[in-house]
Amino acid sequence: MKNQVQLITYVDRIAPSGLQELKQILDNELDTLFGGVHLLPFYFPIDGSDAGFDPIDHVQVDQRLGDWNDVKNIGEDYDIMADLIVNHMSAQSKEFKDVLAKGKASAYWDLFLTKESVFPNGLSESDRKKIYRPRPGSFFTEYSLADGSKVDFWTTFTANQIDINVHSEAGQAYLANVLQHFEDSKVNLIRLDAAGYAIKKPGTSCFMIKESFDFIDQLAKQANAKGMTTLAEIHTHHLTQVEVARKVDMVYDFALPPLILHTLFSKDVSALQHWLTIAPRNCVTVLDTHDGIGIIDVGPIDGKAGLLTAAQIDSLVETIHANTKGESLQATGAAANNVDLYQINSTYYDALGQQDLDYLIARAIQFFAPGIPQVYYAGLFATPNAMKLLSDTQVGRDINRPYLNKQDIQAAMQKPFVKGLCQLIALRNNSPAFNGEFSMQAAHSELKLHWQLQQDSATLSVNFTTKQAVIELTEQGSNRRIELDSLLVN
Incomplete structure (x- = not known):
């Protein structure tokens, strides 16, 4: 897998005609930006009750998007992540x-x-x-x-x-069949969707129990034997995430998005500094995904202290609601048929009050944090909350799942922020230093993230009080300094 930025997208929500059009967009409008792409569920049907995460047929590409050969064609040039929906299938199957x-x-x-x-x-x-x-x-x-x-x-x-009985012969055959289709179609990174819930045992929480680790390990070995890497998708206490990371190929750093928001809002780097000191290095980093902004990942659980206190989380949530002018409130909690207890539904851009510099700083921190960065399509194009879609569907997470077309993409690529973000992506993809060693310095409202590979280096310095953010690069003996706010100039 390339140590480069990856795109997260629904196929039909940026390429209405399907996988072939998506390949054209990756090769043209988004040329050289992404080393890989997470194709959110493209199985039949893509428009079920949970936007593809309730497959009727997990091994059939929805014909409206194309077929497995189209997936394979993308895999010829890009790393592909696909979802193995481990825990369940559709009642309509x-x-x-x-x-x-x-x-x-x-x-x-x-x-x-x-x-x-x-x-x-x-x-x-x-x-x-x-x-x-x-x-x-x-x-x-x-x-x-x-x-x-x-x-x-x-x-x-x-x-x-x-829910599937993954221990049964039928359950194991079902998952093995999906893995085989992935291997045949050049999928090389598998997101184990909801894997922490797959094992049920009397007398336990039925979530991330010992037997869950055994199951994930067994599934990972099957995938590894086929040349694929597994990524565990688990929202849980941050120390559990650290423990999980020791037992799997890769995990998501779901604590990073709310911690960056907290740091930008409070101007206090201590929680972010603590997390980056102990965070797993075998991770994929995100700011936004097809789901909401996770809160459980930084909070206290069952008497265990969180990265943030309950009061800090309350402040974080209320600030997001204020920044979105109440839009996130309409899509979160009991509103809009939302059923998640641990997420705030909003675009990350709106969570930051559509402040371009704050958003660019957030992305820079993500790219300099350890891990493989992924950028969600709505975040790439800095789209605002999709309030009409939310109103039409009454599905809370649809606020951050807009439908775009090639014309929308071409227009978005002319935004100063998007141009600046593309420069950051190019820097992250091409600087040799990111293949080296990570270190960090922090105090009060200042944070410095540093990468070093022999004589090459990359350093991000942020003062959260003044919002001054600077990147300094040393490559092949030459030095370069980039003020982040300069990237927002046309």
Whole structure:
């Protein structure tokens, strides 16, 4: 995998005609910017109840986008990340419909988890209280079988997402089939979506338990044998994330986005400094994704101190709501059918009050932090909150999932901020220093991030009080100094 910036995007939301158009955009409008691309779910259907994360058929490319050959064609020139949706599949899948029709006589009965299969002696109140679910409501959804009997199926996320029994022969065959399609289509980085929820065991939280690590390790070995790297997608306490990183190929640095916001708002670098001292180095960094801005990743959990205190988190959340003029409030919590307990829904650009320099500083910190940086398409083009889409769908996360076309992209590429961001991306991709050693200095409101590879170096210095941010480069004996605010000049 290249040590270069990657793009995160839904195929159809920047390339309405599909994968071939996306390849053209990567090769032309976005030429040389990205070493790889995270193709958010492109399986059938892309427009299910959870924007593709509830596949009816995980090994069928939605025909509106193209086919596996189109995926492979992108993989000839770019690293490709794809989602292995480990925990569940759609209730509309042929497999689950067969279960509803035939019950235990179905060949797919063991593919799905039921309350009875996990708790054969019944679910006690004590066990129920231990189970962790990231959304309000029951862990189960009752479905009626054709014979009139009723069964409680495990549905961690929504009633349309039926949890898979990954230990069953059918579950293992299902995941192996997806991996084979990935290998055949030059996918080389696999995002293990919701892997922390895949293992259910009585008497536990059913989230990131010991057996979860064993399962992720087994799945990673299968992928590694096919030449693929795995990325664990887990929102949890920051120390758990550090522990997880020791046992997997790569993890997301989900603590970084809220910490950068906190630092810009409070002008206090201490929390960010502490995290960058202990953060995993085998990570992918983001500021924004198809989901909201994570809060749980920096907060206290179960008596364990967070990177931020409860009061600091309250201040962070309220500042985001104020900066978005209340738009994020309309998409977060109980609003707009939002069911996530741990995220604030807004574009990162709006979370910063559409302040171009603050946003450029945030991206510079991301690019200088350890890890492979990814930039979400809405963040790349600095699109504002998609309030009309939110109003139309009443899905909270759609506020940050706009539909764009080539004309929108071409217009966005002329924005001073986007031009400045593209220069930062080029710097991150091309400076040899980022293949070297990372170090950091920090005090009060000042932060210095430094990379050194033999005689080459790259340093970012930020004063959060004055908003002065400077990059200094030494490459092949020549020195260069870049004031970040100068990148915003046409």
